[in-house]
Amino acid sequence: MSTPIKPGGEYRGDFLEVDAMLDDEERLIRDTVRAFVADRVLPDIADWFAQGTIPVELAKEMGAMGLLGMHLNGYGTAGTNAVSYGLACRELEAGDSGVRSFVSVQGSLAMYPIWAFGSEEQKQRWLPPMASGEIIGCFGLTEADAGSDPEAMKTSARQDGSDWVIDGTKMWITNGGIAGVAIIWAHTENGIRGFIVPTDTPGFSTSDIRYKMSLRASVTSELVLDGVRVPGDAILPDVVGLKGPLSCLNEARLGIVFGSTGAARACYEAALSYSKERVQFGRPIASFQLTQRKLVEMMVKVNQATLLAMHLGRKRDAGTLTAQQVSFGKMVNVRSALEVAREARSVLGANGITLEYPVIRHMNNLESVYTYEGTNEIHILVLGEAITGISAFQ
Amino acid sequence: MKIAVCVKQIPDPATPYELDAESHLVVRPQDQVLDDTDRYGVEVGLQLAEANEGTVTLFSMSPSGSLQGIRQALAMGADKAVLIDDQALRGSAALTTARVLAAAIEREGFDLVIAGTESTDGYTGVVPQQIAEILDVPALSFARRVEAGDGKVTIERQTATGYDVVESPLPAVLAVTAGSVEPRYPTFKGIMQAKQKPIDNLTAGDLGFGDDDVGIAGSGQSITAVAPIAGRQAGEIIEDDGEAHLRIVALLEETKVI
Numbered sequence: 001m002s003t004p005i006k007p008g009g010e011y012r013g014d015f016l017e018v019d020a021m022l023d024d025e026e027r028l029i030r031d032t033v034r035a036f037v038a039d040r041v042l043p044d045i046a047d048w049f050a051q052g053t054i055p056v057e058l059a060k061e062m063g064a065m066g067l068l069g070m071h072l073n074g075y076g077t078a079g080t081n082a083v084s085y086g087l088a089c090r091e092l093e094a095g096d097s098g099v100r101s102f103v104s105v106q107g108s109l110a111m112y113p114i115w116a117f118g119s120e121e122q123k124q125r126w127l128p129p130m131a132s133g134e135i136i137g138c139f140g141l142t143e144a145d146a147g148s149d150p151e152a153m154k155t156s157a158r159q160d161g162s163d164w165v166i167d168g169t170k171m172w173i174t175n176g177g178i179a180g181v182a183i184i185w186a187h188t189e190n191g192i193r194g195f196i197v198p199t200d201t202p203g204f205s206t207s208d209i210r211y212k213m214s215l216r217a218s219v220t221s222e223l224v225l226d227g228v229r230v231p232g233d234a235i236l237p238d239v240v241g242l243k244g245p246l247s248c249l250n251e252a253r254l255g256i257v258f259g260s261t262g263a264a265r266a267c268y269e270a271a272l273s274y275s276k277e278r279v280q281f282g283r284p285i286a287s288f289q290l291t292q293r294k295l296v297e298m299m300v301k302v303n304q305a306t307l308l309a310m311h312l313g314r315k316r317d318a319g320t321l322t323a324q325q326v327s328f329g330k331m332v333n334v335r336s337a338l339e340v341a342r343e344a345r346s347v348l349g350a351n352g353i354t355l356e357y358p359v360i361r362h363m364n365n366l367e368s369v370y371t372y373e374g375t376n377e378i379h380i381l382v383l384g385e386a387i388t389g390i391s392a393f394q
Numbered sequence: 395m396k397i398a399v400c401v402k403q404i405p406d407p408a409t410p411y412e413l414d415a416e417s418h419l420v421v422r423p424q425d426q427v428l429d430d431t432d433r434y435g436v437e438v439g440l441q442l443a444e445a446n447e448g449t450v451t452l453f454s455m456s457p458s459g460s461l462q463g464i465r466q467a468l469a470m471g472a473d474k475a476v477l478i479d480d481q482a483l484r485g486s487a488a489l490t491t492a493r494v495l496a497a498a499i500e501r502e503g504f505d506l507v508i509a510g511t512e513s514t515d516g517y518t519g520v521v522p523q524q525i526a527e528i529l530d531v532p533a534l535s536f537a538r539r540v541e542a543g544d545g546k547v548t549i550e551r552q553t554a555t556g557y558d559v560v561e562s563p564l565p566a567v568l569a570v571t572a573g574s575v576e577p578r579y580p581t582f583k584g585i586m587q588a589k590q591k592p593i594d595n596l597t598a599g600d601l602g603f604g605d606d607d608v609g610i611a612g613s614g615q616s617i618t619a620v621a622p623i624a625g626r627q628a629g630e631i632i633e634d635d636g637e638a639h640l641r642i643v644a645l646l647e648e649t650k651v652i
Contacts, residue, residue, distance in 0.1 A: 010410075028580060028588075065581055065582060066582030078583050080585075
């Protein structure tokens with residue numbers, strides 16, 4: 001207690017200096033992804049969003065850097081810790097939630113189940129080309145009538161000789177239309193099982209969802225499996241039941257806990273800089289009390305969310321993180337990011353609705369992030385059950 | 395081919411820095427980053443090493459104890475680093491810096507020394523040439539394209555109007571411009587491996603310098619005052635009365651842009 005508390009000066013960004021907790025390696029990963037986003041994403045993202053595309057060659061660039069499956073180890077992956085994965089998600093999502101979604105799906109939803117539940121042969125065949133971005137993966141769990149309640153899925157797989165034959169339709173599948181391989185979850189006689197399905201298998205087809213107003217720089221598709229026949233070794237041998245897909249989602253949700261803080265930060269920074277330059281009544285709008293209140297509320301939310309993400313990331317690395325704590329983070333950080341985005345939109349006035357500024361793009365994207373990978377409502381009920389011991393939905 | 399690349403760790407340009415009231419020197423924070431201009435030198439070094447089965451050793455002088463910038467350059471692919479990390483070096487002038495770096499490079503052995511044209515915090519822009527003089531080898535400056543092999547190095551030297559092709563026998567010292575190459579991103583694997591790469595820590599004394607030879611005492615100069623630069627003058631607004639293009643062309647010619 002010998003050092004007095006300093007008065008502080010003008011703060012830029014990281015008000016609570018949360019990033020001072022990072023080690024050199026984590027900081028380098030953060031800076032590398034931030035530079036990549038500044039060079040490769042930000043110059044074109046408004047156009048991608050407007051046109052509803054994402055260039056597939058980004059996959060190989062991200063693979064070469066080590067972004068894909070970065071928190072796994074072996075099989076061509078980088079083998080970083082969970083905090084580094086979170087920081088990468090944060091910096092990617094400060095660019096765009098669609099770009100972060102691509103990386104989340106590839107690493108946590110498509111590569112993770114192979115890495116965690118696959119056979120040695122499956123890992124060696126699939127993980128290296130997925131880590132390099134040569135093969136894009138997708139994750140087929142959700143169906144049109146089975147969202148929060150995945151147990152209600154209709155997709156089924158039956159054994160036919162040594163093969164499996166899969167029938168069903170998956171919906172809202174990120175990367176579906178550009179994937180070379182799909183992890184398909186299906187009912188079998190012995191419970192829900194995962195299958196590695198190459199997308200060129202006869203009977204497998206996709207159609208992209210074109211008319212969406214959110215995550216436009218991301219491919220979202222329907223997958224149709226019509227008598228898709230795969231060999232017996234396409235099944236993931238080491239997991240049975242919903243805990244398979246749910247454990248993948250927990251991995252991905254930690255990325256969202258961090259990622260959403262990136263989107264929120266980008267909105268806050270846009271609002272802060274705009275408010276200092278925008279002059280009304282002869283002075284910058286940042287000088288008005290109402291605007292200052294908005295800016296402070298946004299800054300506080302960004303910092304609280306960042307602190308929470310870091311806490312959960314450190315717990316993940318220490319091996320003490322629970323799925324309920326991930327729900328806490330996903331629920332509150334995405335909600336808070338959405339509030340920041342809306343507040344920032346109001347600071348930017350009419351300019352806030354254009355793609356000249358990042359705010360409405362993030363705001364629209366976050367509507368998807370709010371709902372996917374466990375809706376806000378389901379995470380609330382998970383926490384409700386955690387503190388009362390009573391499940392409200394099962 | 396033994397390639398030495400000089401790099402500097404500087405305070406993060408994105409955060410405000412302060413000057414020491416007495417010495418007028420930059421107060422160096424614990425965490426410093428790789429000078430952005432050095433990424434170009436590292437990239438040129440790595441490309442030449444890949445083409446010539448060479449090695450890249452980083453040389454850096456820093457009195458702060460920070461390693462972040464060095465690790466960044468190692469993560470890009472450099473093989474090892476020699477860091478002269480000594481509080482006695484604090485306040486060293488450009489010539490002292492060149493003497494210390496040259497001594498470390500000579501001790502290690504070299505075929506080619508690469509540096510950025512100038513650092514982003516000091517902007518003296520003379521260290522590469524001073525190193526060349528001390529090592530008694532040719533200096534090639536403002537290099538944008540570089541080829542090396544068969545005992546020689548050939549560069550395109552950026553000029554105001556284009557470039558000169560300059561060739562020199564090896565060993566030599568090369569100062570590269572920002573924009574000479576597209577520096578690679580460090581890979582995550584590179585970042586993870588950087589911690590395992592060797593960093594030799596030396597003091598000024600290890601290189602044969604006494605305390606009076608380096609730092610403020612050895613620099614032979616002191617900063618007597620620091621003043622903020624005058625604010626920029628307002629630009630000229632050219633009203634287009636149909637002849638505006640003539641005025642714009644005249645201004646561009648005046649500034650030798652065209």
